[in-house]
Amino acid sequence: MKRKILFSLIFIAALIGASFLIGAFYQPFGSFETFRETGFKTPTISIKPVKESLAPTINERMIIYTGYIxxxxxxxxxxxxxxxxxxDRYGGYVASSNKYMYDEEVxxxxxxxVPKDKFHAAIQEIESYGKVLNENINSEDITQQYIDLKxxxxxLQHQEKRLxxxxxxxxxxxxxxxxxxxxxxxxxxIESLQGQINYLERNVEMSIISINLTKP
Structure with a gap:
């Protein structure tokens, strides 16, 4: 059953003039003000934010691994x-591939x-495919960023429900x-934040390895 809205009417009379300002407040969800007689036709709405204690927790660090060989x-x-x-064997895929000529060399x-749990094994196997000229392994901890976004x-989802x-x-x-x-x-x-969260989750779950190949 819908709860009854309690409206309080506030009348302000000026010494000169006969205009009235009527404000309506919906207390449980913040403020809900309507101005009819003063020319302000559009109500303004504000919703109180969720307390920080409702922030999500995660069980493991969110780390993005990237490698270059x-x-x-x-x-x-x-x-x-x-x-x-x-x-393919490690449950990953080829994101891009390019073969070209440079100084008359291919x-x-x-x-x-590749999945994050296969990252280090994949790096070790790729190292065996030739002579390693250069290698960089990076890890970025985005745990706090992820928690903040969540x-x-x-x-925002709480605000949507109240609205x-x-x-x-x-x-x-x-x-x-x-x-x-x-x-x-x-x-x-909500859509923008969900997109950012999905992007981070994909990068955490699927590590990136870039390989540059040259001939001796």
């Missing part, structure tokens, strides 16, 4: 084939993605339009 090999095409096979670049997402509850209680077109406008803004932010 420069290999010298006599058989570039054969090495590319082995790297492709490795990516060179190649191939980028693969907390902001939870807060939907207020929408059911709206009494006129102005209130409905104002609530729908705020819902559109909140949902846009």
């Amino acid at each position: 420069s290999l010298e090999t006599n058989d570039i095409d054969g090495t590319i084939a082995m790297i492709r096979s490795l990516a 060179r190649a670049e191939i980028v693969i993605r 907390a902001r997402l939870s807060n 939907l509850e207020i929408l059911e209680l709206a009494k006129n077109v102005d209130e409905i339009l104002a609530i729908e406008k705020e819902l559109e803004r909140v949902r846009g932010e």
Whole structure:
């Protein structure tokens, strides 16, 4: 059963003039003000944020692993084939591959993605495919960034839920339009945050290894 909205009417009379300001407040969900007689047709809405204690927790660190290896090999095409096979065997895939001429020499670049738990094994196997000229391994801990994004997402989802509850209680077109406008803004932010979270999760789950191949 819907809860009854408690509206308090505040009348301010000026010594000169007969205009009145009417404000309506919806206390459980912040403020919900409507100005009808003063020319302000659109209500303004604010929703209190979720307390920080509701921020999510995670069981393990969120770490993005990336690797770069420069290999010298006599058989570039054969090495590319082995790297492709490795990516497939480890449950990954080839993100990009490029073979080109540089100073009249054939060179190649191939980028693969492998599950995070296969990253170090993949690096070790690729090292055996030729002479290692250069190698860089990086790890980026994005745990706090991830937690912050999840907390902001939870807060916005909480706001969305409350706005939907207020929408059911709206009494006129102005209130409905104002609530729908705020819902559109909140949902846009939810979509943006969810996209960022998905991007981080993909990069954590699937590590990136870039390999540069040259001939002796």
